[in-house]
Amino acid sequence: MDEHSPLEAEIRRRILAGGPMPVAEYMALCLSDPVHGYYTTHDPFGARGDFITAPEVSQMFGELIGLWVAAVWKQMGAPENVRLIELGPGRGTMMKDALRAVQIVPEFRAAIVVHMVEVSPVLRAQQEKALEGTGVPAFWHSALTEVPKGRAIVFANEFFDALPVNQAVKTERGWHERRIQIDSSGQLAFTIAPEPIPFFQTLLPPALRAPRAGAIFEWRADTAAMELGRRVADERGSALVIDYGHAEIGLGETLQAVDQHAYADPLTFPGSLDLTAHVDFQSLTRAVEAMGATGFGPIDQSQFLRRLGIEHRAATLKAKTARATEIDQALARLIGQNRSAMGELFKVAAFAHPSIGVPPGFET
Numbered sequence: 001m002d003e004h005s006p007l008e009a010e011i012r013r014r015i016l017a018g019g020p021m022p023v024a025e026y027m028a029l030c031l032s033d034p035v036h037g038y039y040t041t042h043d044p045f046g047a048r049g050d051f052i053t054a055p056e057v058s059q060m061f062g063e064l065i066g067l068w069v070a071a072v073w074k075q076m077g078a079p080e081n082v083r084l085i086e087l088g089p090g091r092g093t094m095m096k097d098a099l100r101a102v103q104i105v106p107e108f109r110a111a112i113v114v115h116m117v118e119v120s121p122v123l124r125a126q127q128e129k130a131l132e133g134t135g136v137p138a139f140w141h142s143a144l145t146e147v148p149k150g151r152a153i154v155f156a157n158e159f160f161d162a163l164p165v166n167q168a169v170k171t172e173r174g175w176h177e178r179r180i181q182i183d184s185s186g187q188l189a190f191t192i193a194p195e196p197i198p199f200f201q202t203l204l205p206p207a208l209r210a211p212r213a214g215a216i217f218e219w220r221a222d223t224a225a226m227e228l229g230r231r232v233a234d235e236r237g238s239a240l241v242i243d244y245g246h247a248e249i250g251l252g253e254t255l256q257a258v259d260q261h262a263y264a265d266p267l268t269f270p271g272s273l274d275l276t277a278h279v280d281f282q283s284l285t286r287a288v289e290a291m292g293a294t295g296f297g298p299i300d301q302s303q304f305l306r307r308l309g310i311e312h313r314a315a316t317l318k319a320k321t322a323r324a325t326e327i328d329q330a331l332a333r334l335i336g337q338n339r340s341a342m343g344e345l346f347k348v349a350a351f352a353h354p355s356i357g358v359p360p361g362f363e364t
């Protein structure tokens with residue numbers, strides 16, 4: 001009998017049949033294989049799960065995003081019907097908190113139809129539960145392309161970091177695609193393609209073209225970002241993307257595995273560990289703008305949430321509850337600048353149809 005998990009057995013079969021596997025193919029199988037993928041089979045969130053995301057840290061996060069969305073809707077001319085689209089909604093907490101916060105803008109709430117874009121059946125069931133009783137109609141899709149046309153506001157927290165990333169390694173002979181093989185001891189291990197990728201360096205900014213041997217460059221397919229840009233441009237819409245990553249294109253390996261809040265080897269236990277990689281906001285913005293939307297930011301999450309009034313919101317909540325310490329801790333986690341906080345590592349970018357102007361929080 002095979003001692004490996006069903007997904008690892010499948011990955012090994014593919015490597016034996018087709019040769020070393022590109023990192024992006026490995027990541028896609030690990031996260032969203034329809035039967036054994038991490039998101040397909042797990043609810044990874046929360047203090048007892050593998051990691052915690054901003055909407056799970058505090059209700060303040062989703063509430064402020066809700067108020068941002070309502071303000072953008074007004075800038076869009078307050079259309080009578082608007083699709084509120086969330087990419088990768090996890091447990092549905094951010095949408096639930098956002099819908100509660102926009103109760104103070106009833107004409108906006110009446111205009112909304114919610115569209116959730118989710119691949120995982122486990123998480124989709126949780127999202128349905130989270131949105132029960134909100135009184136706002138909601139529909140589920142497995143891709144943004146499936147959401148019907150119409151004026152739209154899209155948002156996503158920690159969605160792009162879960163999309164598969166490709167890697168290339170610099171050697172004396174050029175840039176080689178990084179792949180995954182079975183090594184002589186029978187373990188999954190990184191290797192590189194024998195031949196360099198032709199003209200790869202011409203795709204890089206000049207400053208990155210001649211690094212030391214062994215340097216790693218990561219990139220994602222632009223498909224999801226381009227689809228987002230097309231939606232914003234065609235539907236005179238807007239979008240908000242929140243994720244961890246870097247503002248400018250750069251070198252370095254950021255692919256990481258997390259298991260119960262601790263870092264792990266990304267090649268162990270495929271399908272049981274969360275895999276993510278930094279979002280390159282420069283490349284993301286270029287892809288979105290190529291479709292006709294205008295990009296704003298990225299700015300640090302700390303700056304964005306402060307501009308939306310998170311400190312004021314925290315003070316109001318503290319006055320109403322006995323859990324003041326908890327609120328202070330959540331605030332520190334969301335806007336703190338130290339390494340264990342999200343304030344500086346996480347970035348926020350907005351995109352809008354050129355007619356809409358500067359979205360709230362991005363004024364210079």
Ligand code: SAH
Pocket residue numbers: 031032039045053054055056087088089090091094117118119120123142143156157158159162163
């Ligand atoms: N936004 C949530 C969850 C982030 S985790 C939060 O902040 O808590 C990533 C989410 O994206 C999960 O819901 C996962 O199932 C979903 N996801 C991952 N890849 C996807 C894809 N290709 N299409 C749609 N959803 C995807």
